[in-house]
Amino acid sequence: MNTEVLNGRLEPHGDGELISKVLETVVEQVRPCTSRGSVATYIPELGKQDKGLLGIAMASVQGDVWVAGDWDSPFTMQSISKVVSLGLALTEMGEERVFSRVGVDPTADPFNSIMRLEMVAPHRPQNPLINAGAIVTLSLLPYPDSHSRFAAVRDLARRLTGAMDLDMDEAVYVSERDTSDRNRALAYFLRSVGALEGDIEDILDSYFRQCSLRVNAKDLAVMGVTLASGGVNPFSGERVLSSKVCRIMRALMATCGLYDGSGEFAVRVGVPAKSGVGGGIVASVPMRYGIGTFGPALDPKGNSLGGIMMLERISKELSLRVL
Ligand code: DON
Numbered sequence: 001m002n003t004e005v006l007n008g009r010l011e012p013h014g015d016g017e018l019i020s021k022v023l024e025t026v027v028e029q030v031r032p033c034t035s036r037g038s039v040a041t042y043i044p045e046l047g048k049q050d051k052g053l054l055g056i057a058m059a060s061v062q063g064d065v066w067v068a069g070d071w072d073s074p075f076t077m078q079s080i081s082k083v084v085s086l087g088l089a090l091t092e093m094g095e096e097r098v099f100s101r102v103g104v105d106p107t108a109d110p111f112n113s114i115m116r117l118e119m120v121a122p123h124r125p126q127n128p129l130i131n132a133g134a135i136v137t138l139s140l141l142p143y144p145d146s147h148s149r150f151a152a153v154r155d156l157a158r159r160l161t162g163a164m165d166l167d168m169d170e171a172v173y174v175s176e177r178d179t180s181d182r183n184r185a186l187a188y189f190l191r192s193v194g195a196l197e198g199d200i201e202d203i204l205d206s207y208f209r210q211c212s213l214r215v216n217a218k219d220l221a222v223m224g225v226t227l228a229s230g231g232v233n234p235f236s237g238e239r240v241l242s243s244k245v246c247r248i249m250r251a252l253m254a255t256c257g258l259y260d261g262s263g264e265f266a267v268r269v270g271v272p273a274k275s276g277v278g279g280g281i282v283a284s285v286p287m288r289y290g291i292g293t294f295g296p297a298l299d300p301k302g303n304s305l306g307g308i309m310m311l312e313r314i315s316k317e318l319s320l321r322v323l
Helices: 016-036 044-048 078-093 095-099 115-119 131-140 146-161 170-177 181-192 200-211 217-228 243-256 259-268 305-317
Strands: 055-060 065-069 273-275 280-285 289-294
Touching: 016 055, 016 065, 016 305, 044 170, 055 217, 055 305, 065 217, 078 095, 078 131, 078 146, 078 200, 078 243, 078 273, 078 280, 095 131, 115 181, 131 181, 131 200, 146 200, 146 217, 170 200, 181 200, 217 243, 217 280, 217 289, 243 259, 243 273, 259 273, 259 305, 280 305, 289 305
Parallel strands: none
Antiparallel strands: 055 065, 055 289, 273 280, 280 289
8 A cells, every 4th residue: 555654653544445545546547638738838947847747645634644646746836825825824914904905705717817906996806816816915924025924934834734844946936937927917017006015026026936835745635634624734733723714714725726717626526625837736625634636737727637637536436525
């Protein structure tokens, strides 16, 4: 059995054998479908990824981990980091202050859309998981510069994943920083309508840095189960976030986590989740499991094609649906 134990438990409890088998099988079945997707190329460094990679990891609140396929291949969090910075902002600033500046409603638009920001007054990003909302959320954090802002996000990411050496992929960071006209346009537009304050380039720098945090599928599984357990990392035993903050994060993941693909994902999988253009998806099954998937072949909405297919099958096989 391909079982990795992070801390303590050596024998998976209960459905351990079944879970292991299901993970192996879905990777095998879904892998051929990755040829139908495309890696992200608008960040040139991401375009170098092998689109045939596919991996998965699952962690339980009891502290078991199961892995299959390319679970240990490294990739960058990209938009999955928006969940981390949201958790930090909610913890440090409180719900009221954050949501006075960023909404909590899903959009039917792509993750980097600028259109509705101009059309709807007040010009407030619709939610913290689209690019505009994540940039405003970061700007609210009480840190003087990109360096300290990013260090705080990285620290929370480390404690959520249990990967205490988690850090940036320098090449991906530089690649996005040097090509991100779209996010610059979004940020300067937000400033022009009074929705974003501060040093724009400095705020964007911390955004690009957090997007380039390098993880593997197992790290995401641990992050997912920490959110599922109400904020306690079952491997380190540390309370990382409050249960109230986790509840808000899971609600936003369920409604906005896959952008304009969120509704379809809720119907097909039925579990709170967040995707990133690096190919990752983190899923959180309340009080039970966290799941991390990796498959850099994306669908047209920028979500991992193989990741969604694997999660759909696993949700059905293991009765994980909560929505
Ligand atoms: O801002 C960007 O475009 C990327 N750093 C993150 C976008 C992303 O991951 C969208 N998710 N599927």
